[in-house]
Amino acid sequence: MIEVKGLTKTFRRKSGENLVAVDNLSFQVNKGEIVSLLGVNGAGKTTTMRMLSTVLRPTSGTATLEGCDIRTQPGEVRRRLGFLSGDTGLYPRLKAREVITYFGRLYDVPDATIARRITELAEFLDMGEFLDRKVDFLSTGMKQKVSIARSIIHDPPVMIFDEPTAGLDILTAANIVGFIRKCREEGKCVVFSTHIMREAERIADRIVVIHRGRLLAEGTLEALRDDTGMTDLDDIFIEFVNRMKDEGEKVVGDEY
Amino acid sequence: MSIRKIGIIYRKELLDLLRDRRTVITSIVLPILLYPLIMIGFSSMLMRQESKLAAGRMRIYLVDEANNADSHLLRDSLAAMPNFELHPLERPDRLPYHDGRLDLSLRQRLDEEFYQAVVVIPALPADSLEGRYPRYTVQVFYNSADELSSMAGDQVEEVLLNAEASLVSKRLPPEDVEAGILEAVLLQRHTVATQKAMLGFLIGRLLPYFLILLTISSGAVISSDLVAGEKERGTLETLLVSAASRNEIVLGKFFTVITFSLISVLMNIFSMFFSIRHMASQISSQQGVPFTLDQVPLLSFGLVLLTMIPLVMFFAGLLLSISAYSRNMREANTYLSPLMIVAMMMSLLTMLPGMQMNLGFAFVPILNIAMLFKEIMLNPAALNPLWVIITIGSTLLLDVLVLALTVKLFNSESVLFRVEEEKSLKFWGRHRRNIFSTGLAFAFFFGVLLLLFYLGGRWQATNLARGLVQTQFFIILLPAYLLMRIAKVNIKQELRFRLPSPSGVVSVMLMVVPAYILSVGMMQLIDLVWPMPPEYIDMIQRAVRMDSLSLWGVLLVLAVAPGFCEEFFLRGYIYRAFRKYGPWPAIVISGALFGALHLDLFRLLPATLMGIYFGYLLWRTGSIWAPILAHILHNATAVLLDRFVVGSPLGNALIHDDGFAWWVYPASAVLLAGLLISFRRLNPPPDNQTDILEEV
Structure with a gap:
C-alpha cells in the first residue's frame, strides 16, 4: 500500500526562481489496485515517481510504501519496490540473464531463487531464446521484456511504472499492459504514470489527475464522469484544467 | 553498508568493462606494445644519430x-x-x-x-x-x-x-729512451655512458611521466564510463532505485577504477621492466660490454608499484567525482582533460634537470609521488624517510577527501540529475538580475586576476604607492561595483552593508592582534617548508615600509584601500555569488580566491586562511563592515608593528630577527580560540533562510 501525504518538491533554478514541481500532493494506492497518475508532460509525474522511489528527496511532505517512510527508511522502501520506466536502462554489454541476476543479487535474492524466477519469467514473457544474448543485440521489445523481468525479480509488493509505454510499439506496449494487470492479479499495489488518456482509461482502477504539480481530481473513471457530466477522459481532463484556471489561483512555476 | 553488495557491484563492473574493447586496449594492450616500441625507437635513433655524427x-x-x-x-x-x-x-x-x-x-x-x-x-x-x-x-x-x-x-x-x-x-731517438719512461701509464677508457645515461633517463625521468599519464588516462576511460556513461545510457536511475545504497554503489565503482588502474600500472611496469632488460642484453651482446640486471633493480620497480597505490586511489576518487558531476561521457571527457594536463605538467616537472625531492615537494600532490618515483629509481639511498611518510600520508589524506567528495556528489540529487539550463552570454537579457551565477563569478574573478597580473604589475612598477591604490580601486573595486550597478543590484542589501552588532565590532577588534600574530607564524611555517628566497623577504619588507610616504599615507595605501576594496570584491560580490551553496562553501571559496588574488605562491595558504577568517566574520555578523574592519586593522597592525614596535624594548622582548618569540604563538592561538568561541556565542548566524541548496 502506498500513502502519499502532502508531497512537495521545489527545485531552485540557477536563475534564482523557484519551481514547484510537485505541490502538496496526497493520494493512496491499495493492495491489488492499479492507480494511474495522469497529466500532461511536465505535470510533475516523473518527479513524484522519483520521490516515491527515493531517488529524489521531497522538500516537504512524505509518503509510505508498505509502512516504510520514503524520507527515513529509503533502503527499506527500495527493497519493497519494483520500478520500471519507458527507457529500459539495461547494460548493453551484459547478457540479459546477467542483468537480471545482477539486480536480483542487489536485492539480496538467493542465487537459486534468482535462477528459478528467471526460468518462470522467461516462460511468462517468452524470452527463453534471447536470455543469453547481449542486451546490445536485442530489439526494443526484447529489451522491454528484460526490463520487466529485472523490475520484478525480487517479487516486490509495490510496483511503480513511470510512463512505461512511452515510445513503444503497440505489441510491446500490450506486453506491458498485460504485465501491469498480472501484477494486480498477484495482489501487488501498482501505480503508473501516463499522459495518454486512453491508457489510463483502459487499465486504471482509479485515476489521479495532476496538473502543474497539483492534484486536480481523484477517483474512479465513473466518479470523474459523474463529476463532470462528460464521458471522454480527454474532455474530463480539459474540464478539470479549466476549473483550476477559473479558481484564479496563482500557479507557481513556469510553463513546463 | 554491506561488503557483499559492494562486491556484487564491483564484480559486475569488472565484467562489464572487460567486455568493452576500448578499456581492454588502453589498460592492457597498449602498455604491452608501447614500451618495446619506445625502446626500439629510442635506441635505434640514438645509435643512428651517433654514427651520423662520427662520420x-x-x-x-x-x-x-x-x-x-x-x-x-x-x-x-x-x-x-x-x-x-x-x-x-x-x-x-x-x-x-x-x-x-x-x-x-x-x-x-x-x-x-x-x-x-x-x-x-x-x-x-x-x-x-x-x-x-x-x-x-x-x-x-x-x-x-x-x-x-x-x-x-x-x-x-x-x-x-x-x-x-x-x-x-x-726528438728522442728510440735507442736513448724506452717508451715506458715517458709513458708510465697507458690509459684506455671504455665508456658505456650513452647507454647508461639513456637507461637512467628512461627509468628515472620517463617512468614517472609515463606511469602517471597512463594511470590517469586508463582511469579516465573507465570512470567516465562508470557514472557519466550510466547516465547517458539511462541505467543510473535503475541502479539508484535498486536496493543498493549510494555508498555501496560509490565504493563498488571506486574499487573498479582502482583495480583497472592498478592492472594498467602493473602492465606498464612489467612491460617496461622486460623491455629494458631486453635492451640491456642486446647492448651487451652487441658491444661486448658486460651489462647486468643490477642496473635495472627489480626491488625499485616493486617499491614504485607500492607508492602507486595511494596515487591511483586519489585519481580514482577524483575521476569518479568528475564523472558523477558530468551529464554524459562527452562532458566528462571535457572536464577530465584539464585534470590530465595538470597531472602531466606535474610529472613533467620531474624531468627537469636538477629537480630533487625535498620537504616542500613532499607536500605537493601528484608531484610528490612523481619525485618519489624518480628518487626510488635513481637514488634510493638518499631517500629521506620523512619525505616518504609525508608524501604517502598526505596523498592518503587526499584519498579520503576525494572519496568523501564522491559520496557527497552521489548523494546530491542536483548533481546526479543535473540538466542543461539555458545558457547565454547575454546575461543582461532575460536574467538581468542574475549576475551572481557561479559561472559568471568565476569568469569575472579570472578577468580581475588577469588585469592584476598585466596592468597592476605595470602600475606598481612605475610607482609602488600610487600603483597599489590604482590597482585596488580600478581593478578590484570598480569592475565589481559597475557590474552590480549595471545589473541594478541593490548593493547595500545584497552585499550586507549594514551595521554589525557592537559585540561583533568589539570581538573583531580584540581578535586583530592574535590573528595577525598567527598569520606571521603561518608565514614562518611556510618558510620552513618552502624556503623563501632572501630577495623575496626583502621585497615584502620594503613594500611594508614605503619610506617616501607619511604614516597616514602608508596606512591609506596598505590598510584602508585593500581592506575596503578587496573585501567589497571577495566578501561582497564573490561571497554573494557562492552563498547559494551554503555559508561554508561561500566562505571557503571566497577565501581561496582571496588567496589566489595575491598572485604569490608563498602567501597563497596564509592569505586563504585569512580570507576564510574574514568570510566567517561576515557570516556570523551578517555585516560586510566586520571583515572590512578586520582586514584594515590586520594590515595596519603589520605597518604599525614595523614602524613602532620593532627595535623598541617591547619589540626586542617579543620579536626576534625572523619572527615573534616562540611562546607568543601558542599564547595567541589560545587567545584567538577563546575570542572566537565567545564571538561565536554572541553572533549566531543571522538568517538561515538563504541557505537553500541549489537544486535542478
Missing part, C-alpha cells in the same frame, strides 16, 4: 702561426683524418688570434656551425727559440653547445695527442 664531415680552420717543421707535422696529421676538411689561414698577414682570444668574425663562424673547430698553433715566443725543444701551446676552439663541434674538439684532441707522441719520439 660527419668537419671543417677545421687551422691557424699555423709557428709555421715550422713541428707545426707542419701537426698539420699533416690533422689533414690525414679522412673526415676533416682543413681550411688554412685566409690572409697570412692578418692573424685572427690575439692574446688567447679569437677574432669575432671567426667566433661567429663557429657559432654559425660553419667551422666545427679552430686550431691555433701560436708562434713561439722569442726567448724560447733558444732552447732545442720548443713547447707549443696549441689552442683548440670549438662549440660545446653543438654536438658535431664538440665531437670535432674531441677528435682534434686525439689526433694532436698522437702527433705529439710522434714528435716526442722524433
